[in-house]
Amino acid sequence: MSQKVLLNSKEVNITLHRLACQLIENHDDFSETVLIGIQPRGKFLADRLAQMLTTDYKIKNIQLGYLDITFFRDDFRRGDKPLEANTTIIDFIVEDKNVVFIDDVLYTGRSIRSALTAIQSFGRPKNVELLTLIDRRFSRHLPIQPNYKGRQVDAIDNQKVKVKWVENEGEDAVYLIDK
Amino acid sequence: MSELSVNHLLGIKYLTKQDIELIFETADQFKEVINRPIKKVPSLRDITIANLFFENSTRTKLSFELAEKRLSADVINFSASQSSVKKGETLIDTVNNILSMKVDMVVMRHPNPGAGVFLSKHVNASIINAGDGAHEHPTQALLDSYSIREKLGSVKGKNVVIVGDILHSRVALSNIYALQLQGANVMVCGPKTLLPKYIKDLGVKVETNLKKALEWCDVANMLRVQNERMDISYFPSTREYTQQFGVNKELLDSLDKEIVIMHPGPINRGVEITSDVADSKQAIILNQVENGVAVRMAVIYLLASKIKQ
Numbered sequence: 001m002s003q004k005v006l007l008n009s010k011e012v013n014i015t016l017h018r019l020a021c022q023l024i025e026n027h028d029d030f031s032e033t034v035l036i037g038i039q040p041r042g043k044f045l046a047d048r049l050a051q052m053l054t055t056d057y058k059i060k061n062i063q064l065g066y067l068d069i070t071f072f073r074d075d076f077r078r079g080d081k082p083l084e085a086n087t088t089i090i091d092f093i094v095e096d097k098n099v100v101f102i103d104d105v106l107y108t109g110r111s112i113r114s115a116l117t118a119i120q121s122f123g124r125p126k127n128v129e130l131l132t133l134i135d136r137r138f139s140r141h142l143p144i145q146p147n148y149k150g151r152q153v154d155a156i157d158n159q160k161v162k163v164k165w166v167e168n169e170g171e172d173a174v175y176l177i178d179k
Numbered sequence: 180m181s182e183l184s185v186n187h188l189l190g191i192k193y194l195t196k197q198d199i200e201l202i203f204e205t206a207d208q209f210k211e212v213i214n215r216p217i218k219k220v221p222s223l224r225d226i227t228i229a230n231l232f233f234e235n236s237t238r239t240k241l242s243f244e245l246a247e248k249r250l251s252a253d254v255i256n257f258s259a260s261q262s263s264v265k266k267g268e269t270l271i272d273t274v275n276n277i278l279s280m281k282v283d284m285v286v287m288r289h290p291n292p293g294a295g296v297f298l299s300k301h302v303n304a305s306i307i308n309a310g311d312g313a314h315e316h317p318t319q320a321l322l323d324s325y326s327i328r329e330k331l332g333s334v335k336g337k338n339v340v341i342v343g344d345i346l347h348s349r350v351a352l353s354n355i356y357a358l359q360l361q362g363a364n365v366m367v368c369g370p371k372t373l374l375p376k377y378i379k380d381l382g383v384k385v386e387t388n389l390k391k392a393l394e395w396c397d398v399a400n401m402l403r404v405q406n407e408r409m410d411i412s413y414f415p416s417t418r419e420y421t422q423q424f425g426v427n428k429e430l431l432d433s434l435d436k437e438i439v440i441m442h443p444g445p446i447n448r449g450v451e452i453t454s455d456v457a458d459s460k461q462a463i464i465l466n467q468v469e470n471g472v473a474v475r476m477a478v479i480y481l482l483a484s485k486i487k488q
Contacts, residue, residue: 068208070208071208071212071220071221071222071480072220072221072222073222076222076484077483077484077486077487077488078487078488082181082182082484083181083484084181084204085204085205085208086208087207087208087211088208088211088212089211117221120217121212121215121216121217121218121219121220122215122216122217123216
């Protein structure tokens with residue numbers, strides 16, 4: 001199993017700063033915006049961006065939540081892989097807000113499709129945007145595209161894009177792994 | 180392990196500790212779902228579930244029906260008193276007729292012990308036991324343990340006493356199995372006439388003095404006297420039962436610690452429990468009911484995930 005570094009720690013940091021700045025360009029003081037990390041792996045990116053926006057860019061009162069989409073997936077009972085649900089924490093109003101979904105890798109788009117259905121359980125957002133660290137273009141099964149992307153990657157089906165975070169795996173890096 | 184080790188939920192005796200942990204972790208997520216503005220998830224929209232209740236029920240029947248609907252399943256309800264069972268139709272025939280209408284899962288409450296096990300061997304559907312005679316009531320035991328876990332952090336190492344009509348209680352037996360599987364210490368307390376002869380063989384402590392039992396325990400699960408299952412008199416009068424085995428505020432206040440009071444319902448106010456205890460902050464009876472929906476959603480979801488498309 002071979003692996004190649006797509007983004008090293010320094011490049012991840014620069015990319016995160018750029019994404020944070022792009023968010024500020026569009027959302028100003030975030031008073032009408034909520035950030036939602038898609039469980040399980042979008043949570044780390046969402047936490048990091050929220051931390052950056054608060055500490056480095058002095059945005060106050062960022063509203064951050066986590067959304068688990070397990071019960072809204074379209075592959076329930078279709079695969080052999082058992083599904084384990086993660087925690088959803090959305091303790092703010094979503095109705096009429098600008099929602100930004102945050103996930104680490106955008107691949108087929110099915111997770112985001114599930115998230116779009118799931119978020120309706122909490123209210124009707126004013127609009128929904130998608131921020132993703134890695135966009136695996138040409139791999140989409142559905143017409144879904146990111147509004148903010150860190151890096152675009154051309155990867156084939158038997159390759160996996162793995163995002164590692166210091167909090168979890170001890171380093172910030174993105175790898176392309178041959179399965 | 181993200182899958183149950185069983186294809187039916189017939190009794191706690193068939194479950195492993197890992198099964199119970201998985202059910203509780205899944206129930207945690209469903210508890211959040213049932214507190215959302217829209218309390219539904221679409222997971223089971225291609226599943227049909229039949230609720231077959233051959234015995235009366237308020238809580239269990241409503242709780243299962245709500246759990247199924249929150250999972251977007253199609254639900255059909257069968258009540259024995261209004262069916263062709265009165266014309267002599269057998270259990271297997273009844274169920275097979277229902278299954279011919281493409282029903283995937285059956286939730287059944289039946290007066291005969293082992294009815295669920297019997298059914299699981301003869302029909303092609305996933306069976307959930309909602310109570311079989313005086314044998315088991317697995318989802319009740321699961322929601323009871325889940326409620327203890329919620330209130331006290333965990334079940335392991337806790338002292339739990341089950342008080343009342345142990346002899347006729349499916350809730351007691353399922354609770355004994357479930358609590359022991361999770362490492363709790365279990366005691367049963369009641370009049371000798373209502374304690375099964377060989378109950379000690381299950382590894383539980385036995386006590387006939389309620390005050391001693393309450394002084395020992397962290398949690399007391401009060402059971403209703405199952406009059407409908409009694410063929411003879413097991414105690415001289417209800418009043419005497421209440422005096423010896425009913426819990427009241429005075430008794431609770433006399434203990435040197437605050438214990439948790441549970442009851443599976445329905446409550447006979449003034450018999451096994453007084454109103455001031457049932458409505459006090461020590462009682463988690465209504466939490467049990469709320470948790471029941473989340474736990475049943477978890478059980479149905481996990482069993483359904485094993486029914487392949």
